[in-house]
Amino acid sequence: MTLDQITVGMEQLINAKASEILSSKPQDQHYLNWRDMQEVCLVVKSACVKQFNEVPQGVEMACYLAEAVLAPDKKAKLKLMKQVISLTSGTTGIAIILAGVGAALGWGAGIVTTVTAFFIGTSMLGPIAAMAGGAMLAVIAGYFIFDNDAPTLSNKAIDALRKGIRGALTEYWKERGGQLGNRYLSDN
Known part of the structure; x- marks a missing residue:
């Protein structure tokens, strides 16, 4: 299978x-x-x-970020952001995942840059930075608070998931594409 086939699927x-x-x-x-x-x-x-024998970290991140859009309160949003932070240490392509999610949510370039810098900085500096960045984490969770128009919010969450998954799969393919492509070609 190709990356395009997997992404479309x-x-x-x-x-x-x-x-x-x-x-x-x-x-x-x-x-x-x-x-x-x-x-x-x-x-x-x-x-x-089923496809990869694992859940790529980027896919988990994209899922948590999409869930954060619909989380019922700020406490739940913070918990999801902390889960994203726990995944960032080993995840390449954080910027591409966040850019996709940010675009789907209508964030401007400044917000995307701020959120990306926070997650990249946290992943490079480790758990101490994550604890020290609690105030910034609260600000980022605030970016996921929208108006109460449920249908619009639902559409944003699905769009964020699609775009986040697209970015995550692109990065996963860069890391393992040769192995995956060969494996699936030999299976067919």
């Missing part, structure tokens, strides 16, 4: 799961909530395990 999987969830909801609640997004992310992670 993941996006179709995201769309299909979101559509399945939405089809079971009443018309006046035709949007995803936090629990629904967790379910979509679980399907994405399961597909990664």
Whole structure:
């Protein structure tokens, strides 16, 4: 399989799961909530395990960031940001994942740069920097607080997931693409 085939497949999987969830909801609640997004992310992670025998860290990051968009309160958003920080130490391509998520959420270049610098700085300096950066973490969690228009927020979260996954898969392919491409070519 090629990177394009895997990426398109993941996006179709995201769309299909979101559509399945939405089809079971009443018309006046035709949007995803936090629990629904967790379910979509679980399907994405399961597909990664089936495809790659692991969940790439970038995919986990993209899932946590998408979940943060729909998290019910600032405390839940902070918890998700801390989970992202715990993954950044070994993840290359943090900037590309955050750029995709930021674009989907309508962040300006300044916010994307600030958030990226924080995560990259935290991953380079380790856990002490993460603890010291608590105030900055709260600010970043604040970037995930939006108005209460549930349908718009639901669309932003799905778009953030798609774009974050696209960036994560691109970076994963750079690291392991030769091995994966050869493996899947020999399987077919």
